Amino acid sequence: MNNLMILNQLTSEQYLTQLQQKLENRQLLDEYRNLSLADSSEQEFLELFFLEKIFTINKQLSSHTIKAYRSDAKTLLIFLMDHALSFRNIGFPEVKAYNKYITEKYAPKSAIRKLEFFRRLLDFGYETQFYKVHLSTWISKPAAKKGHYIFETTRAEETQTRFQVRELKQRDAEYVISFFPKIVKANRNRDQLEKRNLLIGYLLYTTGLRASELLSLNWGSFRYNRQGILYVDVIGKGRKPRTIPIRDETQELLFAYRKSLGETIEINPEDTSPLFFALYNKKEPSIHKKRLTYPSLYKIVKEAVHLAGKHSKVSPHWFRHTFVTTLLENDVPLAVVKDWAGHSDISTTNIYLERINQDNSHVHLHKVHLFK
Structure with a gap:
């Protein structure tokens, strides 16, 4: 052997x-x-x-x-x-x-x-x-820049590189997501597929879920808290559980998607059926529930990005980075963002904050009167 x-x-x-x-x-x-x-x-x-x-x-x-x-x-x-x-x-x-x-x-x-x-x-x-x-x-390991970056060569003859953040601006993320339902070409189950794709985009963008976490969601992953707010329970990296609140817009899409499938919108913690499953060529999609795979999710994102005419390197994970940055830019406490993102250490979340502060450093310079 x-x-x-x-x-x-x-x-x-x-x-x-x-x-x-x-x-x-x-x-x-x-x-x-x-x-x-x-x-x-x-x-x-x-x-x-x-x-x-x-x-x-x-x-x-x-x-x-x-x-x-x-x-x-x-x-x-x-x-x-x-x-x-x-x-x-x-x-x-x-x-x-x-x-x-x-x-x-x-x-x-x-x-x-x-x-x-x-x-x-x-x-x-x-x-x-x-x-x-x-x-x-x-063994000598290479140095890696902290954070979520891709490398681009700007001057090949001088081997000069720059770092580009692997995330989208808020407006661009929302624009790309609007194309998620538009990539559907099939006539069969078109309405269900369009609603499924749009919900995928919203969940990636409004929860910061990793691709594997999103694909592992069941209908029973959702629950209401004591105040009646919808949350989703996720098993993240290292089998660590966490809970993330669901925005109203995402909740509406979730229920619309379930209704289009002929499924109940009553929350059932015991329901282990996959939230997202293959729908192409299925006459009765509620019966056949083969969990959606990562290649299928990746294809959805790539086709939407292509149709929207945005950065060709955009992948599902870019929406996670966008989610974290957007929260911190809107002054959501660092500890809360850490918990929602499922970071094992707050120093990981702090990398985002350091870059945001660096990008906003011009504000301090403009406060100074250099010319009198």
């Missing part, structure tokens, strides 16, 4: 359970009763790394996180295969070569994540005696 085949199995709960049972019978302890992989196979090394460092018992990883780990592992495995290397062959030259390859091929944020995965694997190898030296000390 090669390493790529192993990687394809590493997210299977059944496989991991079987692996845990097998480990109890393996002789992998040294004289100090510490895990030792000095004489283990590369397959055992990779399996144990994922089991002990990735799929740990106290972690509940999202599908997005698992996909990222798989991608990082695959990048490393393909590099090793392309250079006829094995995990045992990795030493100082190989670490520096892989570091250079990742830094040159990927944007800083992706490169940092992939090199962090590599660092963790090398550290695990050193801790378990698979490697005799601390190889991760030779």
Whole structure:
């Protein structure tokens, strides 16, 4: 079994359970009763790394996180295969070569994540005696600008770059959303599709939901609080729950969408049916509920952006950044924005505020009378 085949199995709960049972019978302890992989196979090394460092018992990883780990592992495995290397062959030259390859091929944020995965694997190898030296000390991660930026080259001959924020101005966001229902080409279920798409746009823009969070919504995710205000309960990154209030405009679209499907608008916390599901070519959409996928959501956004004639790089996540910035520009308290956005640390939310303050710094300059 090669390493790529192993990687394809590493997210299977059944496989991991079987692996845990097998480990109890393996002789992998040294004289100090510490895990030792000095004489283990590369397959055992990779399996144990994922089991002990990735799929740990106290972690509940999202599908997005698992996909990222798989991608990082695959990048490393393909590099090793392309250079006829094995995990045992990795030493100082190989670490520096892989570091250079990742830094040159990927944007800083992706490169940092992939090199962090590599660092963790090398550290695990050193801790378990698979490697005799601390190889991760030779990894050099690129610097990444804090915040939500894309890089644009302005002068190629001088390798000058500038940072552009991955968000829309408020007016542009609302303009793009108006095109969400206009991309519908199908005649069947046209009304339902148009209402669904418009609701998707409003939820992205007025709640700041991540794409995975929006696609995971059920009808039972919504509830009224004691004051009769509609809220949505979300399971975010790291399986952390949070609650976000729903604006009146979004609530109206939500109920209009439900009515167009022939569904009840009575809130039912026990209803686990997906809020968004595929509707094309379905004679009875209420019966067939295959949850909407990310590629479908991405296509909706991209087609709307294209039709609106806006920045071609706009993706679903841009609306999340726009939501956070708009709240802070309207003086919503930093702690409240942090909770609604589901940021694990307030310093992440503060990055937005720092940039807003920087953009508004001209106000202070204009208060000063320099010419008399």
